[in-house]
Amino acid sequence: MPILYAMVARKKTVLAEYTNTRGNFPAITVELLGKIRQEDHRMSVTQDQYAFHYEIAHGITYLCLSDDVERRRVAFAFLEEMQQNFDTTYGDRAQTAIAYGMSEFGNALQRLMAKYNDPGNDSLGQVQQRLADVKDVMVQNIDAVLERGERLEVLVDKSDHLNQEAFMFKQSSRQLKNAMFWRKVKIYLLITFVVGIVILFLCMMICNPDFSACKN
Known part of the structure; x- marks a missing residue:
């Protein structure tokens, strides 16, 4: 209503x-x-x-x-x-x-x-x-x-009312699109961070924590 x-x-x-x-x-x-x-x-x-x-x-x-x-x-x-x-x-x-x-x-x-x-x-x-x-x-x-x-x-004015509803739908769609974009960005950043930690951990295992084994 x-x-x-x-x-x-x-x-x-x-x-x-x-x-x-x-x-x-x-x-x-x-x-x-x-x-x-x-x-x-x-x-x-x-x-x-x-x-x-x-x-x-x-x-x-x-x-x-x-x-x-x-x-x-x-x-x-x-x-x-x-x-x-x-x-x-x-x-x-x-x-x-x-x-x-x-x-x-x-x-x-x-x-x-x-x-x-x-x-x-x-x-x-x-x-x-x-x-x-x-x-x-x-x-x-x-x-x-x-x-x-x-x-x-x-x-x-039905057309104006429909335009109002269309504007609200468009605005909601834009907000949803932005929210999905930033969610993807956060996921990518988290994956990059985790991969970086894993690589660092492997390097420390191979080269010792101070990287002395890999200096030569």
């Missing part, structure tokens, strides 16, 4: 955000912020296969966009850890910060998104340990929430 976008806001004021692709979802998010109620609650807002999951705590909205409507448990675990990191970093300063006044938190969002998007991580186990059941979280269609007459469509 790739998480494509993450954002922290105070009412309609976006404080920090990060995305690993392109699309119209930041604009939809701003519109969504103007419609949702501000008391503490959790909710998922869907449109086809996409879902905006958000959690409001103490007037601060923590939101993410995923491309899998069904796996809400992972999304809300992501939001919970995001909230904890944000509270630890900024505390009450979020209540008075200006728009994008905490944009440096985007780096933390990037790391957190990479963590939850990594299929190698035991995401399900982490979620089961860190988050209560989310069956009671309300799910609504985004058109109903925004009260729009026309149908709204969430657009995500």
Whole structure:
């Protein structure tokens, strides 16, 4: 379940955000912020296969966009850890910060998104340990929430997302190639060292330790 976008806001004021692709979802998010109620609650807002999951705590909205409507448990675990990191970093300063006044938190969002998007991580186990059941979280269609007459469509640049995945694969391949190269270098150096020791030992046996037998 790739998480494509993450954002922290105070009412309609976006404080920090990060995305690993392109699309119209930041604009939809701003519109969504103007419609949702501000008391503490959790909710998922869907449109086809996409879902905006958000959690409001103490007037601060923590939101993410995923491309899998069904796996809400992972999304809300992501939001919970995001909230904890944000509270630890900024505390009450979020209540008075200006728009994008905490944009440096985007780096933390990037790391957190990479963590939850990594299929190698035991995401399900982490979620089961860190988050209560989310069956009671309300799910609504985004058109109903925004009260729009026309149908709204969430657009995500798939090519950009695929390019991002291709770049990560290429980077991982390069790192693996470098690791294998240095491993071979270490093996060759070790073999050279061992051969040198063996040759030295044989010479000392034939020529005596001080090489006196071979001087003539």
